[in-house]
Amino acid sequence: MTPDATRRDRADRPLTLTEQARRAQLIRVTTDLVARHGYAGTSLARIAEAAGLSKAAVLYHFPSKDAVVRAAYAAAIEALVAEVGAAVEAASGADALAAYVRSLVAHLRAHPEHARMIVEAIAEETGVTDRPDAPSRRQSVAALVEAARSTGDYRPDVDPDLAAVLVNGAVDAIVAEQLARPDFDSGRAADELVELLDRSYRRR
Amino acid sequence: MTPDATRRDRADRPLTLTEQARRAQLIRVTTDLVARHGYAGTSLARIAEAAGLSKAAVLYHFPSKDAVVRAAYAAAIEALVAEVGAAVEAASGADALAAYVRSLVAHLRAHPEHARMIVEAIAEETGVTDRPDAPSRRQSVAALVEAARSTGDYRPDVDPDLAAVLVNGAVDAIVAEQLARPDFDSGRAADELVELLDRSYRRR
């Protein structure tokens, strides 16, 4: 008995080459579809069609449509975190916060599909979250502000939590504006935001 | 012939009492539904059920489900614009921009359902826009910044368009944070944002 001993439980080792390739392809086309038609307009059938497959084939590689979208979202976040994280860790004090602002804006300008993906995922409450134990974006940025405070770059009375909310909001607005108006110079906007933070928060 | 001379074209005068009451009720329940379940999760059947009606009855009062949502959105925007507009016009120069920030945050804290409604409508691209000739939010705020510049409150080298993007982003972030964390003091955050703008943009 035990009729299903062949397909070993899933999550067993090797992960075929085609498997990897298909997963990557599906993540790619899903990201593009979300970028073009929004989250709600991205159906399983569309994903399958864009990949040149049938719906069933897609669901062979992922347990559900939501899993595909979640994987695409995770990939976008991973790329973002990798680049921004590196930029931030290469600096310290107020420079680290400036690096955060500039590298985040730059990354999402270079990868607008990821921008749409991330924005849409945030808007929906699909519970498509990161690990819930991970620090929130606000908390991470608040830590940067606090670091800038402790190095003496920023005044001691700056509220890190509040500053983090404002900074993230401004960054998101820059990214959104860039998405809506390609002529918008988001790099300059990021510089402007950094200058604004300097003027307001620096010790003088 | 002309079988339909009774129901005179629509948009004829009086608009019955029940009509008004039903429309208002439908807008109310739709706003609440969008606030609770998001735009995508607000179906015609749900709206009807929440109003204690059948789907057909809802579509008797509105030509389509989208029309209901659009009406609810328009109502939220109208209330917002009325309050914020009044607050802004009661001040001038940099004070007008401060009034914009404070009154917008205050209004959406007092009416969180409207906040969700507006956020969702923005996120979706349902073409549920205002009149397309109306100035965009960014343009309106840019005008406020320019006014503050021309009164001499703000430095002449402040870029109104860029400042508008940053201010709106920060305001939205404050509203969103308030929505996510009821303990968040959005009033204080608004004050903080105003102070930040003063420190950065004021002539000194």
Place this chain on the structure above:
DNA sequence: CGGTGTTTCTACCGCATGGTAGAAAATCTG
């Protein structure tokens, strides 16, 4: 009370959705 116009209901339609069953290709392994 009778008639007229309103508001609402039940029952349906067509469609798109996410997902499944089972068989057919394609591919790898010996």
Place this chain on the structure above:
DNA sequence: CAGATTTTCTACCATGCGGTAGAAACACCG
């Protein structure tokens, strides 16, 4: 080449969607 395993396909299903038809309540006006 033969057998097993993978990948993919063609149906199909149930569900929820927005919307419509036509008849029943309902309210008002003479």
